[in-house]
Amino acid sequence: AQSVTQLDSHVSVSEGTPVLLRCNYSSSYSPSLFWYVQHPNKGLQLLLKYTSAATLVKGINGFEAEFKKSETSFHLTKPSAHMSDAAEYFCVVSDRGRGSTLGRLYFGRGTQLTVWP
């Protein structure tokens, strides 16, 4: 079965400092992994996606994530936080790799990122 654990429910950083949002996954085969961002009262927007190509994935707005199979991790990072990064971030695993054409998503519980000026 697929599952995702986001290790921090809240992360606070100062503007200009690095961001690290941690995610561990469980999957019985090679997973597709995603990070989505949700700004207040908005829908979800895809930040980046891993699908067994390069293990370091670059996304929008300067975010990137590294897939580490040995650690079953897919942590999200950004070198320098901006005020506009304040949002909720979701780590997501898909079961589509099981040969299914349907990409069901399994969401982590989310990490709320606060950025202080």
Added chain:
Amino acid sequence: NAGVTQTPKFQVLKTGQSMTLQCAQDMNHNSMYWYRQDPGMGLRLIYYSASEGTTDKGEVPNGYNVSRLNKREFSLRLESAAPSQTSVYFCASSGQRENIQYFGAGTRLSVL
């Protein structure tokens, strides 16, 4: 440039009332999904439709029904609303090739 459109954006119901949440996508996607989002729970799948004419239960289907009206539209119905269904509901769609789900802006539902 619409993507996934959900209506209404907000709704307040009394316990026992019924309503239908509408979702339409203009990306010619085969698959569509309904999720609910509750604080600290992430998003949980209610129902999904792999293609026009098919629907299947997700993780939390009780109290809901769905209709895949055509390729574009996928509606979610609450027959007898309960306070436990107070939530934010998101519709999403995905194509066959890229396995990325695109989300609507959500419907905020309160059941009193």
